[in-house]
Amino acid sequence: MKIGMVLRDLHHDEVELARALLRLADKHRADHEFFHLGHDLAAWSRRHVRDLAAIAARFDEQLDPEPADSVPVVDSARRWLSERSGRSAEVELVMVRDLREVYLRASSVLTDWEMIGQAAQAIVDEELLELAEKCQPETKRQATWANSKIKESSTQALVV
Amino acid sequence: MPTENRITDIWGDRSPYPRGGSWPVRVDQHLASGVSEHDVDRWVQTASTLHSNGDAYDLAVRDGRIVGVRGRSDRVNRGRLGPKDLFGWQAIQSPDRLTQPLIRRDGRLVEASWDEAMGLVVRRTRELLDEQGPSAVGFYTTGQLSLEEYYTLGLVAHGGIRTNHVDGNTRLCTATAAEALKESFGCDGQPGSYADVDHADVIALFGHNVAETQTVLWMRMLDRLAGDDPPAVLCVDPRPTPVARAATIHLAPRPGTNVALMNALLHEVIASGNVDEEWVQAHTVGYEDLEKLVARYSPEFVSPICDVPAIDIRAAAALVGEAEALLSTVLQGFYQSHQATAAAVQVNNLHLLRGMIGRPGCGILQMNGQPTAQNTRECGADGDMAGFRNWNNPSHVAELARHWNVEPKQIPHATPPTHAMQIMRYVEDGSIRLLWVSATNPAVSMPELARMRSILSQERLFLVVQDIFPTETTELADVVLPAATWGEKTGTFTNADRTVHLSEKAVEPPGEARSDLDIFVDFARRMGLQDKDGQPLVPWSTPEEAFDAWRECSRGRLCDYSGLSYEKLRGGGGIQWPCTDESPDGTERLYADGIFRASPDDCESYGRDLETGAPLEEQEYRALNPEGRAVIKAADYRPAHELPDVDHPLQLITGRTVYHFHTRTRTARAPELQAAAPEVWVEVSAYDAATYGLDEGDLAEVRTPRGEVQARVRVSGIRPGVVFLPFHYGYWDTPDGRQPGDHGRAANELTLTDWDPASKQPIFKTAACAVRKVAAAEGIPSPAPTTTASAPVSDNASATTRGGVR
Structure with a gap:
């Protein structure tokens, strides 16, 4: 059975999605909606990571329930930079690129969850199916959010 | 009734009336000292501009000056006036009004002619349109102008300059009311009526200190409370407001926990079997999701979150769950708090679960803060499109383009209109380079003022401010345009319960001040803004012409003004929209038959994700709500972003x-x-x-x-x-x-x-x-009023609020 392997990939992708969201938040602190929602939505992925770690043992995978978000030193440096670069329209373009990364990562997580959901149905694993059905819509909302922000920001960032 | 003491006696004498009775008339009048009714040359009709209640009254004019006010026996106020309307009119005759345009020269604001000032504005606008395009220009307006002015501004900005950056300070006061109505009913528009106060047996006020924000609406509630068969009152507010003191049950939740509290109320309403299941099945979608979500929000679970006793939550839920006719009102305690829309939507859900909408006493009043915020919303000057049209629906945009005689592609609609906070962000990052502020004062009213001042005082920003007095914001402007105000111009205002009033010009504006309408029309002419046939984009110049254009623009939409006219509004009382040929006297309540304006082709919005804010796409909405029913949207409670800690407890x-x-x-x-x-x-x-x-x-x-x-x-x-x-x-x-x-x-x-x-x-x-x-105080009293929510706990050392000038 390959479910364990897919869970491992999914765990990795959720961790990276959370990191991308936190990077976005900290890099664009002057854009308050990104700052607050970046943190809010990263928390969703962190919850998914915990749930994945809890269920993975049944599939012979040891997954870390609380991996570190990122390196603190880099973090504070990024924060310092972010607050100072908020006065340039260039930062909008960087933001659209960062949003694109979040969108792509969320999209691949979404596909992972779809695969898990399908597999869970095939082996009639209700616990796993329930987890997939709970997490997948949240991942979709993360992707939709990033996509909607890309649409909004592009009308300004790309034309100035 | 006498008005000398109406500073301390805020709500005046009671005129009790029973449930289902007619609220008695009480005409409040205040004239300047030494002036009697015989001295008044004429009375000129108007309505309130210092709050959103829309009280109708007349201005007393003598020798070309306003000398007092007298309430009109209107459906809204039956003659009554609150302290701000009784006394506030004096301000506009203050000698420090702005009377001449000002332009910044060598760092200082100096007097200029209208030609010089408007010439500068037009030149800079043209330069920026050439250099960067419409994305360089933003408009930040207000909730205090007239319908005619907003409609004109919306046309100039969206249809003429073609910028998407148009919003009002209504973002700070009423945006959540509009959004909550769109989420639940597919369209903005107040379902209820103030007359629901006459019929309700339970009135629930959610974060709404009506006693101070809409004093006359509170008088109506007080008169019911003083009558036979008084309503029970539920008050949700962390302050001991006059409402809380009069309430049957007062819940004072911890700030930022409204959604948890609302979910507990809904949990109890469902658990107690108080859902009108037949109605819910026939008229709504989404009930199952709500039922599932609120299942875990028992009063015991929510009690420690909100720090409210579970027994009180239960009692409150019983009150609203067993009401025969429930009236709910909502204001800033919900709108300006964490999870604002999610919380306000749960109040709508309460009414949908109980099937209490559109009948006498069964009303929802998602209130406004400012007098004409409703018009900002209707006319598309606030981050919406004119006539409650859906920016995401190409046929709505095409319809608007026909009214304006422009190509649909010239009206920006690739994204939702930019909201005020985002406009300020674009000013901060330098991508909006001309900001035109009308009738508001962001240098004091926006959050985080140090940031706001640094944004508005940037050298690279060209700031135009149009106002009636010098303010903190005019101090930062490059061009200041002196405006005429209410009483000095004619226009219509719509209040929080959809009542439209005509406000007539009573006196001349001071100096060279011009009405906001004249200023916007003048700008359009000087810019040479044209429709697709090369004719002037704004074909009108008078308020009545603007109103007539708006009547056509609103025809067929929920906010239908087509049956209204200046002639009809002149002399009589206010009329509630929709007002059409079929309903010439207006419409007291929306959705009387459980039919909503929420169908995918008709709705103003497909809704948003309440937690992320991402707009839903058309296909999603079509799948969710093909028949255009009311939408029950559930939301989980999330803790606020900034919670108390050791340093900030x-x-x-x-x-x-x-x-x-x-x-x-x-x-x-x-x-x-x-x-x-x-x-x-x-x-x-x-x-x-x-x-x-x-x-x-x-x-x-x-x-x-x-x-x-x-x-x-x-x-x-x-x-x-x-x-x-x-x-x-x-x-x-x-x-x-x-x-x-x-x-x-x-x-x-x-x-x-x-x-x-x-x-x-x-x-x-x-x-x-x-x-x-x-x-230490050392004998200096606190300046806080003693008559209101800020009353002291002890009588010691307080200077009592007194009437008149000290």
């Missing part, structure tokens, strides 16, 4: 007092109002006062990570852990004139930049703060 909320409006530019110039609340104060509970060594009248410092404010202490009955600052006090009447001297005075020095993802309304009610004593 308390929670700051800001708000208003009954005596002032906005940033006091008009109310501080009315001596009675100014004397009643002359200076900023800070409210703390007796518990926190003891903890932090504070006494009544002490000078205290309130601090958040954004800044500090000094104010004298009022020890009040506010919820422990919560600190209240009124937001009215800025700097225009301080020596500096535009920013703090040694210490902050404006509450918004302290607030954080954060907004509800769905409505984009800034959050003013969950900042973590610290309080410390700076100096």
Whole structure:
């Protein structure tokens, strides 16, 4: 059975999605909606990571329930930079690129969850199916959010 | 009735009436001292512009000056007036009005002609359109102009300049009301009517201190309470407001936890079998999701989140769950708090579960803060499209383009219109380079003022400010345009229960001041804005012509004005839209038959994700709600973004007092109002006062990570852990004139930049703060009013609020 392997990939992708969201938040602190929602939505992925770690043992995978978000030193440096670069329209373009990364990562997580959901149905694993059905819509909302922000920001960032 | 003491006797004498009865008339009148009715040359009809209730009254005019006011026997107020309307009119005759355009020359604002000032504005606009395009230009307007002015501004900005950056300060006061209505009913538009007060057996007020924000609506409730068969009242508010004191049940939740509380109420309504299941099945979608979600929000689960006893939550749920006719009202305690839209939507859900909508007494009033906020929303001057049209529906955009005789592609609609906080962000990052502010004062009313001042004072920004007085914001402007105000121009206003009033010109504006309509029309002409046939884009020049154009634009939409005219509004009482040939007397309640304007082809919005704010796409909405029913949207509680910690152990909320409006530019110039609340104060509970060594009248410092404010202490009955600052006090009447001297005075020095993802309304009610004593009172009284929510807990050492000039 390959479910364990897919869970491992999914765990990795959720961790990276959370990191991308936190990077976005900290890099664009002057854009308050990104700052607050970046943190809010990263928390969703962190919850998914915990749930994945809890269920993975049944599939012979040891997954870390609380991996570190990122390196603190880099973090504070990024924060310092972010607050100072908020006065340039260039930062909008960087933001659209960062949003694109979040969108792509969320999209691949979404596909992972779809695969898990399908597999869970095939082996009639209700616990796993329930987890997939709970997490997948949240991942979709993360992707939709990033996509909607890309649409909004592009009308300004790309034309100035 | 006599009005001399109406500063202390805020709501006047009672005229009790029973449930289902007719609210008696009581005509309030106030004339300047020494003036009697015989001296009045003429009475000119108008309506309130210092709050959103829409009270109808006449201005008394003598020798070309306003000398007083008298209530009209209208459906809204039956002759009554509150303190701000009785006394506030004096301000517009204040000698320090702006009377001539000003332009910045060598760093200083100097007087100029209209030609010079408008020439500068037009030149800069053209340069920016050539260099960058419409994305360089933003408009930030208000909730205080007339319908005609908003409609014209919307046309000029969206259809002429073709910028998407148009919003009002209504973003700060009423955006959540609009969004909550769109989420639940597919379209903005107040379902209820003030007349529901006459019929309700339970009135629930959610974060709505109606006694101070809409005094006349509270008079109506007080008169029911004084009559036979009085309604039970539920009050949700962390302050001991007059509403809380009159309430059957008062819940004072911890700031930022409204969604948890609402979910518990809904949980109990469902658990007690108080859902009108047949109605829900026939008229709504989404019930199953709500049922599933609120299942875990038992009163016991929610009690520690909100810090409200479970038994009180249960009692409140029984009150609203067993009501025969429930009227609910909602205001800033929900709109300006964390999870604003999600919380306001749960109030709509309460009514949908109970099938209580569209019948006498069964009303929802998602209230407004400002007098004409409703018009800003309808006319598309606030981040919406004119006539409640859906920016995401190409046929709506095409319809609007036909009205304006422009190509649909020339009306920006690739994304939702830019909201105010985002407009300021684009100004900050330098991508909006011309900002035109009309009739508002963002340098005091926006959150996080140090940031706001740094944004608005940038060299690279060309700031145009159109106002009636010098303000903190005009101080930062490159061009200041002197505007005429209410009483000096004609136009229509629509209040929070859809009542349209005509306000006629009574006196001439001072100096060279011009109406906002004239200014916008003049700008369009000077810019040479044209429709697709090369004709002037704005073909009108008078308010009545603008109104008639709007009647056509609104025809067939929910906010249908097609059956209204100046002639019809002149002399009589206000009329509620929709008003059409079929309903010539207007419409008291929306959705009377459980039919909504929510079908995918008709709705104003496909809705948003309440937690992320992402707009739903058409296909999603079509799948969710193909028949256009009311939408029941559930939301999980999430903790606020800024929670108290060791350094900032308390929670700051800001708000208003009954005596002032906005940033006091008009109310501080009315001596009675100014004397009643002359200076900023800070409210703390007796518990926190003891903890932090504070006494009544002490000078205290309130601090958040954004800044500090000094104010004298009022020890009040506010919820422990919560600190209240009124937001009215800025700097225009301080020596500096535009920013703090040694210490902050404006509450918004302290607030954080954060907004509800769905409505984009800034959050003013969950900042973590610290309080410390700076100096003892030494006999100096706290300037806080003693007549309102800010009443002291003890009678000691307080100077009582008095009427008249001290």
